[in-house]
Amino acid sequence: MTFQTYIEEQRSKHLEELFELLSIPSISALPDHKEDTHRAAEWFASALRNLGMDNVELYPTNGHPIVYGEWLKAQGKPTVLIYGHYDVQPVDPLHLWDTAPFEPAIREESIYARGASDDKGQTFMHLKALEAILKTTGTLPFNFKICIEGEEEVGSPNLPVFIEEKKDMLAADVIVVSDTAMMEEDKPTICYGLRxxxxxxxxxxxxxxxxxxxxxxxxxxxxxxxxxxxxxxxxxxxxxxxxxxxxxKVVPLTEDEKAAFEALNASEESVMNEVGVTELFGEKGYTHLERTWVRxxxxxxxxxxxxxxxxxxxxxxxxxxxxxxxxxxxxxxxxxxxxxxxxxxxxxxxxxxxxxxxxxxKGAPFVTPFDHPAIQAASRAFEKVFEVPTAFTRGGGSLPIVSNLDEILKAPIVLMGFGLPSDNVHAPNENFKLKNFDKGLLTLCYYWEELEGVL
Amino acid sequence: MTFQTYIEEQRSKHLEELFELLSIPSISALPDHKEDTHRAAEWFASALRNLGMDNVELYPTNGHPIVYGEWLKAQGKPTVLIYGHYDVQPVDPLHLWDTAPFEPAIREESIYARGASDDKGQTFMHLKALEAILKTTGTLPFNFKICIEGEEEVGSPNLPVFIEEKKDMLAADVIVVSDTAMMEEDKPTICYGLRxxxxxxxxxxxxxxxxxxxxxxxxxxxxxxxxxxxxxxxxxxxxxxxxxxxxxKVVPLTEDEKAAFEALNASEESVMNEVGVTELFGEKGYTHLERTWVRxxxxxxxxxxxxxxxxxxxxxxxxxxxxxxxxxxxxxxxxxxxxxxxxxxxxxxxxxxxxxxxxxxKGAPFVTPFDHPAIQAASRAFEKVFEVPTAFTRGGGSLPIVSNLDEILKAPIVLMGFGLPSDNVHAPNENFKLKNFDKGLLTLCYYWEELEGVL
The missing domain is CATH 3.30.70.360 (Alpha-Beta Plaits)
Incomplete structure (x- = not known):
């Protein structure tokens, strides 16, 4: 059986499990939900054990625990660290939700629930991709470590110390994070740098x-x-x-990067309309993308x-x-x-x-070289599934967790997100497109294939 | 009898009358003191009548009334308009006063009371100077008009309309205002311009x-x-x-004005100490006095x-x-x-x-030419009494009433003030030096003498 077939056959079971996870109101910011948040950690620990991972543990912190598990049976093979988070944003204002935030519902081919996209849904997909490969091939092509924290939505105050203390345990050749969005529907996107x-x-x-x-x-x-x-x-x-x-010390863009940005056909007009100004202004000699991403x-x-x-x-x-x-x-x-x-x-x-x-x-900037094999393999995996060229972007803001992982573990980081700008993350009616759930799962399976031999 | 003798003989009676006036809590800002404020207006109206002034009236406004009286028996002679105000500032914080603000007391040769300096005391002196001349000569050298308002401490909201409506009644050849301070003790001062x-x-x-x-x-x-x-x-x-x-359109300083400013020996050091900075900064090529007064x-x-x-x-x-x-x-x-x-x-x-x-x-700048006879006569009167050279200054701020009088009546204005920077106007323990009360009264009498023939 191929992983494609496995994924199709298991789809309703997978969704059932995901709905169970999405039903847990693990709002890390609210003390009243401390128990719920802990329950979501337990849920992931149990899922990791069911997947066949070893040394699965909840590491206590000053806040919510960090879930960790590993599968290190690919002797001599590189190691992948997957990062995700099981906590979610608060749900206020509740009356703006069409269905209750912790009663997952499918409407118009989307899963509606707090955390569906950010980040329970995307973290869950990683588990299911590994399951599909394990069940269909009996093994995994790399060693895998999974680290799922419970405080991302409150600024990850305890993650840096944990990474520092456990940096040997967490050491990896590549780090994969699925907690970002694609530029738009059917436009798979890899963000390979942040300011x-x-x-x-x-x-x-x-x-x-x-x-x-x-x-x-x-x-x-x-x-x-x-x-x-x-x-x-x-x-x-x-x-x-x-x-x-x-x-x-500013590193100039390579010609490949410039070409990749130009391929996005980003429109200054649309930015002007969005923010309501009649002209843009910034450092002379650069496009607005360059000004916000790499300058x-x-x-x-x-x-x-x-x-x-x-x-x-x-x-x-x-x-x-x-x-x-x-x-x-x-x-x-x-x-x-x-x-x-x-x-x-x-x-x-x-x-x-x-x-x-x-x-x-302060926070350090981060970039995984554009031509890094882990980036290019992700691009090929996306293209296999979505059948369109992958967009390469960089982010103008910062993701503290990415800086921390980068600075302490010093491994290339691949931000492979399957969300969409329309997912309403941090807002009422958060949702995740079923299409992206399905295609994302396949993309992840292909990714591990594409990485073989090049990592 | 000379006016000097008259003033000396009447001193205790004058102080008694002034204390009566200072006992009236005519706080224009506080609605609770509306009646008191009206009482102070009546007090001045009655004092003007006793002085022998004609057409004494309280002109109602949207706020507190304006007291007006005139003595126009000096046929063919110029006319002087005296402006003053009978209202006072609030007295908070009351616990910082050593004696009650409306129970005038003499301590260390100063009169302590709200309004002693600003401006009941100084307005009262004008009445007593005219009284001294009338009583000792039987007449006055000019025609006199006196206008005493009750809203100076709340920004004179109704004065401009009054002046505009009554500009014929108020028309004068010179306007004298005693509502400012001398630079320091024993340094008589004439402020002849404001920004x-x-x-x-x-x-x-x-x-x-x-x-x-x-x-x-x-x-x-x-x-x-x-x-x-x-x-x-x-x-x-x-x-x-x-x-x-x-x-x-900036009018440059004349050589005489420059010399008058230099004679003040103003120290930049003392400004730096006062405001707590280690250096001053302003328009290049000008002294700090020029920067605040005439630039x-x-x-x-x-x-x-x-x-x-x-x-x-x-x-x-x-x-x-x-x-x-x-x-x-x-x-x-x-x-x-x-x-x-x-x-x-x-x-x-x-x-x-x-x-x-x-x-x-907005407000127009004001200046009475430095060499105007009314200014120079005031200087001579000051010098006769204080026996030191008069300081000539200009003010960096604005006095709206001065702008209004200047713009509407178009007569030269002489700011002849007898207050001191230490008078605590607008603050607890307002006071007025008896020495300045005595010398000021004499100075005003001399002023009308000095003006004769030159106005």
């Missing part, structure tokens, strides 16, 4: 108290003017960041100082503030960038004020 | 909703970046305002956009805002300046956003 970040605050301090702008204005440096001057010094007119050395940025996220009420108050304020995040790309290092920024601020501080820079948050 | 203003708001609108700065940052114009660019465009590195035509400014009083909470939020906000006031000097016109500003904003609006300019407030 890092470096978030900081500027506090500008001038006179010791607010001053009357009539009596002092014009003679005492205004902290708002100073913060404006400082912020303006970060970019030139072409949107290029002017912090010395900022771009030094670093420095964006002011908040600014405040002086009077904000109705009307006017003739004050020269004592302080002004700005909150800033830089998005970083390979091989920029957040700590190095912060140093460059601090130097820049020091050199550009206007007369008459003191400026403090405080770091808030 | 005007033009307050406006910039509203910068970008995308129709807040965007994720990871997903859109770098490709969509950030309204905070746009407002920063716009604000930065208003000044150059030397603090010079770069709005085209902004300085065109126009453009100051951002408030700025806000995006996230202001603790930590960081990776948002690219939909909007950003700035509140700005320009201080204007003769002969800048607020309406013309607003037009120049709007043109500048239009020409400097960064791509990808829309900017709206809203006017909030």
């Amino acid at each position: 890092g970040m470096c978030g900081f605050q500027l506090d500008v301090k001038g006179p010791r108290r607010d001053l009357h702008s009539g009596l002092y204005g014009g003679a005492v440096q205004n902290p708002i003017h100073a913060v404006v001057e400082l912020l303006q010094s970060f970019h030139d007119k072409d949107g290029v960041i002017t912090v010395e050395g900022f771009y030094d 670093p940025t420095l964006e002011v996220n908040g600014i405040y100082g002086g009077f904000q009420g109705e009307g006017i108050k003739t004050v020269l304020p004592s302080e002004a503030h700005a909150k800033i995040t830089c998005r970083l790309v390979p091989d920029q290092d957040p700590d190095e960038i912060l140093e460059l920024l601090q130097k820049h601020v020091k050199e550009h501080t206007p007369p008459g004020v003191e400026v403090t820079v405080s770091l808030f948050d | 005007g203003m033009c307050g406006f708001q910039l509203d910068v609108k970008g995308p129709r909703r807040d965007l994720h700065s990871g997903l859109y940052g770098g490709a969509v114009q950030n309204p905070i970046h746009a407002v920063v660019e716009l604000l930065q465009s208003f000044h150059d590195k030397d603090g010079v305002i770069t709005v085209e035509g902004f300085y065109d 126009p400014t453009l100051e951002v009083n408030g700025i806000y956009g995006g996230f202001q909470g603790e930590g960081i939020k990776t948002v690219l906000p939909s909007e950003a805002h700035a509140k700005i006031t320009c201080r204007l000097v003769p002969d800048q016109d607020p309406d013309e300046i607003l037009e120049l500003l709007q043109k500048h904003v239009k020409e400097h609006t960064p791509p990808g956003v829309e900017v709206t300019v809203s006017l909030f407030d």
Whole structure:
């Protein structure tokens, strides 16, 4: 029997099992659902054992446990680590759901339930792909490790320590994560890079108290003017960041990557319509995809100082503030960038004020080389099933879990997601297309085939 | 009998009358004190009648009445209008007063009471100066009109309409206001100019909703970046305002004025210590006095956009805002300046956003020429009594009543104040030095003498 046949035959049983899993309200953010969340961990542990995995355990953390299991019988073969999460987002506002979030229902060829797409459904598919191969061939082509956490929706506060402590146990040649979405229906997508970040605050301090702008204005440096001057010094007119050395470590796109992005035929028009502006603006010489995916940025996220009420108050304020995040790309290092920024601020501080820079948050950028065999094999697997070219993307944001896996385990990461932008993840009526469930399962089986010999 | 002798002999009676006036809690801001405020108006009306003034009346307004009286028996002689106000500031926090605000007391040679300096005490002195001259000479050297309003402490909302409606009744050759302070003890001061203003708001609108700065940052114009660019465009590195035509109508200082300012020996050090900065900053090529008194400014009083909470939020906000006031000097016109500003904003609006300019407030600058006989006569009167040179100053702020009197009545205005910076006006323990009460009364009597023949 082929895995294709196996998957078809088992489909209703699989869905039954998935519905059981989706019925557990494992909302990690809500203390009232602590038991439920634990139940979902137990459910996965039991599923891993049924699959024939060894050393299946619930590792306790300061929050919800991490489920782990392994199958290491492919002696001499590479090892794959699969990451997923069993916790889900809260369901408010409940009245906007057409059917109850934890009573899975099929409507219009989609599974409706909280977690159907993010990420119970996709994690479940990994188990079933391995089951299909095991049942039809009696073995697996690689060693497999599966790590399923229960706190992804609350920022994975305990995952980094776990990975660090268990890095030998988790060591792998490739890491596969199915927790992202395809660009659109029937457009299989591989996101092979994400930006890092470096978030900081500027506090500008001038006179010791607010001053009357009539009596002092014009003679005492205004902290708002100073913060404006400082912020303006970060970019030139072409949107290029002017912090010395900022771009030094930026890895340019390869010709293959450029071609892959061009193949997406991304429309600036559609972005303009979506966000409601009449023109886009960004670093000169780059497309909007390049600007958001592979170019670093420095964006002011908040600014405040002086009077904000109705009307006017003739004050020269004592302080002004700005909150800033830089998005970083390979091989920029957040700590190095912060140093460059601090130097820049020091050199550009206007007369008459003191400026403090405080770091808030940082995360390294991540990329798995575009031409890495694990990426290209994923592409071929997608194309076998969907029969269209795979889209290659990079993400403008950060996924902390990906940074953590990347930094600690130092293995290539493949983000193979089967969700869709219309899945309503984190929103009412979360759903997962049955078509993507079926095709995704097949794609995963093909992926392990395609990886053979090239990993 | 000379007016000097009369004043000395009547001193205790004068103080008794003043204490009666200061006992009336005429707090214009508080509805509970409406009757009290009216009582203070009646008190002044009665005092004007006792003085021998004609046509004494309380003119009702939408708020508190305006007291008016006139003495027009100096046929063929010029006319003087004296402006004062009978209302006072609230007294909170009451527990910080050493004696009750409406139970006048003399301590350490000062009169302690709300209104002692601002402005009941100083207005009262004008009545007593005229009384001294009338009683000792039987007549007055000019025609006198006295206008005492009851809403100065709430922004004189009804005064402009009154002046406009009664501009023939109020017409004068010179206007004298005693509602300001001397620079310091024993340093008589004449403020002969004030800056005007033009307050406006910039509203910068970008995308129709807040965007994720990871997903859109770098490709969509950030309204905070746009407002920063716009604000930065208003000044150059030397603090010079770069709005085209902004300085065109600015009247330069005369050599006499420059000399008068230099004679003040104003110390930058003391300003730095007072406000707590290590250096001053302002338009290149001007002293700090010139920067606050005779140069126009453009100051951002408030700025806000995006996230202001603790930590960081990776948002690219939909909007950003700035509140700005320009201080204007003769002969800048607020309406013309607003037009120049709007043109500048239009020409400097960064791509990808829309900017709206809203006017909030405006007021014309005012100056009585430094060499005007009414100014120089006031200087001589001060010097006769205080026996030191008079300081000539201009004010960086605005006094709306002065703008109104200036614009509607078009007569030179002399600000002859006898208060001190230590009088605690608008604060607990308001007080007025007996020395300044005595010397001020004499100065006013001398002033009318000095004005004779030169007005």
